Structure formats: C-alpha cells, structure tokens
Amino acid sequence: MEVREYRAYDGLGLAALIRRGEVSREEVSAAARAAIEADNPALGAVVRTRFAKAAVEGRAVESEAPFAGVPTLTKDLLMAIRGEPLAFGSAAMADWRASEDSTLVRRLREAGLTILGQTTTPELGLMGITEPRAFPHPVNPWQPAHSPGGSSGGAAAAVAGGLVPLALAGDGGGSIRIPASHCGLFGLKPSRGRVPLGPMFGEVWQGAVVEHALTRSVRDSAALLDAINGMDAGSPWPLPREQGFLAALSRPPEKLRVAVSFGEPLGAPLGTHLDPEVRRAVEQSARRLEALGHHLEWVDPTVEGGALADSYLTLYLGHLAADLVWISDQTGVPVSRLELEPSTRAIGRLGRCLPARDYETAKRYWNRVAWDMAAFHRRFDLLLMPVAATPAPLRGALYPARARERLMALLAIPGASHLALKAGLLKRLAADSLRMTPFTQLANLTGQPAMSVPLHVTPDGSPVGVQLLAPMGGERCLLALAAQLEAEVNWAAHLPRPIAQAEVSR
Template identity: 35%
Template sequence: MEIHEYARLDAIALRELIATGKVSAAEVEEVARRALELANARLNALTMPLFSPALEHAGRGPFAGVPFLIKDSAPLAEGVPFSIGTRAIPPHITAERDTEVMSRFRAAGLVTLGQTTAPEMAISFATESARYGITRNPWDLDRGTGGSSGGSAALVAAGAVPMAHGSDGAGSIRIPASACGLVGLKPTRGRTPAGPGADEHGFGMSYDFALTRTVRDAAHLLDAVAGPGVGDKYEVPRPARPYAGELGAEPERLRVALSVRSWSGGTVDPEVAEATIAAARLLEEFGHDVGEAGPEVTPEEIVEGCRHQLAAVAAPYLMAPVDLPKQVFAEVAWKVVEEARSLSAMELLAGFARQNALTRKVGAFFTRYDLLVTPTLAWPPAPHGTFDFDDAEQTTTGWLESIFQYGPFTMLFNVSGQPAISLPLGQSSGGLPIGVQLVAPYGREDLLLRLAARFEEAMPWCDRTPPHHVAAGQAGSDSGSSAR
C-alpha cells in the first residue's frame, strides 16, 4: 500500500481492507508511520516521536488495525507522558492509568501511534505553545488549526491518519474541525465516559471524542466508545439503535432555527454567513421548516458561564507537590492559575448557578426547535499570532472574550450539554475551509448523524484535499509496497 492510496481512505474503508486480507494491519501501520513523519515535518503537530511499538490494543474490534492518535490534553494512556502544552509538567511525568475512553479506544482495535499537540492548558483556539511551537494548517501553513485539538485536526486533514482523538471544552473539537475541513462531533454531556479519575471533565463542560473525515467514521466510533463507565454518576439515555444505523435514515420533518449573528457581539465573515445560510436552504429543500432564531442568552452570560471551568483547568497545577514558578507558564496560563488559587467556594458555587441558568435557557429553546444551525467559527482559519497567550496585560476574562470573538457559537453548548457537530460545508474565496455547526436537543446524536450523512451526500467534501496533504505528489513515487 502506498501513501497516496492510504491517505484517501477513511477508517471504515481501511478496516474493510484489513478484514478481507487485501492488506495487512502491519502494512497499514508502516505506511501510516511514513505518512505521519511526512506530515509532521510540515505541520509540527506531534508532541514527541511516534510510539514504538504502538500502544497495546485489541487485535479484534470494529477498528482493528486502524491508525489513531491521542491528544495531549490529559493523562489519558497509562505510561504515556503528557504536558497539556505547558512547560510546567516535566517530561518524565506519565499517566498512571488509562482513562475509560482510552480503554475503549484500545478495545476497538485502534492502533495508537502518537500524541498530538495542544495549546497550553488547552484553553486557546490556536494550537501554539512555548513548549511545542506553532502547529500549522495543511490548507495554509500561515494559518492556525484552531484549538485545542489542533494537532489532531492538522494530521487528519493532511491524510496522515483517518481520525484522531480530541476533547472539547469550549469548542475544541468543532473549532479545529472547521479550521481544517473535518467532521467534528461534540457528544452530549455524559455520552462518553470521563472516568475513572473524574465524574465530569471541567465541571461537566469538557467532552472526549474525535475528529474524522467522514460521518460514517464518527458514527461507528461513537458506537464503540459511548456509554457510561462502571460506577459513573450520570447516564444519558441510550439510543434506540446503533449510531451507524442512522446513516441513510430519513429524519422526521424538523423545526430548524438558523442563527448567523455573532453571539459575542462581534462580526461574522460574509462568506461564513453565506455558507451557513446555504446549509439552511438545503434543509428547506430536504423538507424541513427553517426560521431565524437562537437561544436568548447574552455574551456576558456565556463568558461568565465558562469562567469557572478555568479552575478545573488549573487544578492539577495547584495540587502539584512542588512549587511551580511563574516563569514556566505563559502569561495567560499563569493568570488562570492565580485566579483559580484565589477562587472561594462561594464563587465556585455561583459559577455552577450560572451554568445551571444557561442550561435551562438552552433546554427551553430546544422545546421549540428540533435543530439549530450556526457557523462554527466567525471567520475562516486565523493567521498565526492572532491570539497572544503571552500578553502580560491580558486578564482571564479578557482572554475568554478575545477567543469568544473568533468562536462565538460553540462555548454555550459545552455549558448546556447538547450534542453539536461541525461539518465542512463551505470554502472561502481563498480556498480555506468553512465549518457549519448543527446542534440538536440533549441526547440526540442520532438526529445529528442522520442529517450529517444527508449533507455529506448532497455536498460531498472528501475529494477536497489541502495543498499540504500527504498524498500530494506521492502517486507513483512512494517507496511502499503495493497491497495485494
């Protein structure tokens, strides 16, 4: 198998080739390693050399033999170093055990080959850090990949792996999906497990899943990892049938809300707005009722509803057994640590009350509508350096407000818990990807996947590849062996 052949296949297609013996899992892994090295040399999206050997996994499973990557967002996999993009965590510190979702990745047969970059503390919509430098977008090396799952997004978009782990605390799966032209699903709160070390990531605002190139990969992977872990405090109602069974199913007639005015009070790029409106028009053609509407929340409510999550982000550093000097942190990260250190119990409870109020407002909105359509980002992928994480004058609130201008439509659903998906439905006049976000009522990933599959059929995106895709110029020149 050659790189140009491998890089255009999604995870399900690769699994079918392996299962039928047309190519071996070892051949797929070997070509994936070459593709990853080639892509990373351009994009700087890996935190360390590739794992050798790959992380242990089941030899059977729905994705047996499919290459995969994990994000440097937490102590995820036993024995693997993690840093969350900061110099404050020494390189010798490793995860003590697998998280439940990592155990499920292994059980699904995914072959984890490496770890991808994230911004410091994973609290930026730009994957740029003092520890790892700038991660570059395969659509334009001068543009960012979004954050915080930017390393995963870059390598999936470049064709180096068909899908990769991501986590989403304020849009951190959906925003890189939009910036890199991918499918990015944030599940319902509680759909994927947070244990065994926690009942809720980020006070219930952070979610583990993945970035994919196709809707069917997202559906099959959700089938593999969804559901509560043993002893989990919360359990989301299970779907009536597997998510993969929603592909090709016709949704009932829906009441669809369209919102393209920025919820931050900022501007939305006209091309982004037009791509979103075009998606809504297509929903009308599908037979759904579309009107302009959105949750009745203010920018201040959204930002304040997210602020207390910063305490959860800073908690591992505050509980560290050693003093951490300011010099090892970027300025904004240090201010997050300081604010978390000074936070009182009453202030934290007030934050939970704000989250509860927002959750109820959004829940009420979805009693009137079955689906909400918005842009994912307000603008096409931002140039590097747009967000200064080392600005000594910046405050934590000011930082949240600045990234909220870029990603005004995603944070709210981290607070309120509804499932949301970003689909690569548009392109700017300069050829940059534009994502459109679909949001469904609590627990309705089935509806999102039905609609996403319809969009993928009507507005196919898989043939659109970035200039810095690993298959570019590879046909006929790859030294890999051909599959028989």
C-alpha cells in the first residue's frame, strides 16, 4: 500500500480494506511507518516510536475487531504502556516507565488498534499550546509557522498531517477541542467518567480530564467510543459500558433546539476579543444548522466567566502541587530538584500554598455551574459557541515570556507564594492563561460532553472549529449532528495532505 493511498482512508475505511483482503494489516502498518519516518522530522508530532513491538501486537489482532489492525498513536500523558517510557511531556519524567498498561491501552488493543508511538504534549499537559522544553514542538500542518494547539497538539499534527487516521488525546480544559479547531479535525470530549483512567488514576483534576481522540471522520470517533467507554475496577464514576454511538450516525437527529452564543459571559471578564473569522465561523455554522431544520436562538449561557476561570485555576493549582509530589515519589527526586519548566515550578509553589478551604470552595462552584447548565439544557438541546478566540496562533506567541518566567521565579522566596495568592495573582494567572481559550473549560467543569466541528476555513487557509455542548450523557446527539454536518461539508477532503515538505520545513 502506497502512503498516498493509505492517507485516502479513515480508520474504519482501512479496517474494511483489511477485512475484505484487499490489503494486509502489515501493508497498512508499513505505509503508516513510512509516513511517520518521512514527515515527522518536520512535523514534530511523534516523540517516540515502537514499530517493532507494534508489528508483533498487530499479528495478534482479530480481523473482526472494529479497527482490524489500523495504526494509531497515544499521547505522552496518562496513557501507560507496560515497561515503556511515559514522560508526561517533562524532562522530570524522561526516564520513567509504566509498571502496567492503562485500561484505555488494553481496550485500544481489543478494538484492533496498533500503537506505533506516542505524541507530543506540553509539560504535564498544562497548556493550550504544545511547546515543551524537553521535546520537539509540533507544527500545524495547515500553516507550519502556527501552533497546532494543545495539550493534544502532537496528536492533532499527526492526524492532520496524515501520519495516522486517528490519534488518542485527552481533554482537561479544551485539550481535544482546541487542537481540533486549529487543525481542521473532529474532536469529541465525552462526558465525565465515560472513559476510564485506571489503574494509575481513578480521576484527574476532579474528573475534568477525559480521554478520547482526534479524528478525521465522525464515524471513527463514534466507533472508538463504543470500544473504550465504561468504568473499570476502582472507577469513581459508575458509568457502565454502553453501545450505540456508531449506530447513532445512521439517521439524522431530530430537529434540535440550539442556543447560539459568542461566549461573551465567559470571555469578557478575561479581556477576550473574538477574531472576526471566529465570529464568522459561529454565524455561518448557525445558518447551516438552521438550513438543516434546527431551531436556533441567540442566548448566552448563564455562567460568569471570571468566577469560572478562578475556580478552574484554583483546582488546577492544587492538582499540580499534588502531581509534583507524585512525580517526586515515582522518580526519587525531591520536588525542589525536579527538572521542570519555570512556569510549572512556580504554579506548583502557588498550589502548595493554596488553603484547603479555597480548593473545596472552588469545587463547590463547579457543582453550582453544573446545576445551572442542566437548567439551561432543559430549554436547549445544544449550545453552539466558539472553541478559541482566534485561529491558530503563531508558535511561541502564547508561551510565557522570559520576563514573565523571571517574575514567577521570585515565588521561590520564602513566603512569596502566600503573598502572591493574597495579592490576587490567581486572577492574573486566569486572565493570562485563558484569555485566548476561555470557552472550553465550561464543559470540563460541568462534565458535559462537547465537540469541535471543523466548519470554517479563513481566507488565508486557517481552519476554525466551532464548539457544541450537550447535557450529560448526550454524546449520541452530538455525534448524530456531527455526522449530518460532515455529510454537508466533507471536511476530511480538505485536510492538508500530502504535506508539502519544503513548506513544513521552513
């Protein structure tokens, strides 16, 4: 199988070829390896490969498995493979190896996916960009000078760049939807607890983090969710295995009541300004939904963005402080000597000084917002909003400046972190960190499913996704609508494949 032919199919398309005997899984895997070897040096999407092990695992795949030996990539964060490196995007974890497979990895193999390697993520998945100090920075295949987003930026670059038809990703504050928007892909964040994180963790960030994938097609996302969903032993979320996500694509959704918003209650308190192309993407998407027969009404969600950002960052600080202790335990290196990026170390110090009452108060606010959004969804089936305030930013534009890092380094002074919290540094951090992406954390805090759908491309060739949120458990509705939109737009036909090597290398 030639690489050009391999790139013409999504995951289920390749699986169908394998089942019909038109191509072997070995030929498909060889084409994927050739694509990675040829294009990843310029893309920077894959941090390590495991081709030989994947070949052995591929021979054991049942031909009737949903993906029948289709290659994929996992994220260098949370997705553990027994005995193999998992660095969490950090030099501090560069030599760490997992003692057992994660439940998600086992289910990927049962579904017939072969894991060829791991994709780049920012340190500990903390940013909406993917520019770790310890690893290469992935480029956006549409415009190589621009970021693919984060924290699943490596996964997005790999799929949009044609290395694999789907790549595993995670979303704790928009980390599936932001890269999907910037790279013209479909990205679904499932409901809280839908996909297990065990056995290494029961939950991450109080359940805000959910694992799934970035895909070219809606059907690959739906079929994957059929295969990997459902609690595992020790899960704090009693969500049994469900089926019917792929089947939901077989018929268009009923006429839906859709609220449309530019997300001003979320962005305005942080100083967010929408790019005109993002406004255009939302407006055009609303008109497209209306033309399909859905009822639209311009209504803002009943959420105060400043309080939402504060509560999100409060738990973010607390969890980072705990994560650094866990890394210290795993590596045997004291927290103070871990090889961390300056901003990670500074935020960890803030988290260490965070009063327990503030942490609990923030979590209670999450619950309040969830109740408010449940009431909102009694009026509306879905909420349409932007994913990010702009198309993909230039690489390096959103990474903390050196001056900011030097300022954060002052938190090492005894007592400085306590003073910084009292002086309102948390609010400044919220504004600085979330100003460009204030719209995605809502679904993580409430637990409801959300997706980024690639419905717009700017005149200069940058994709812009729009976000749709459903009430808890509403993945089937989202997927059915996404399939309806995909049939109208056929976005996968316009992905930047094959990559123009000279352009990517600039």
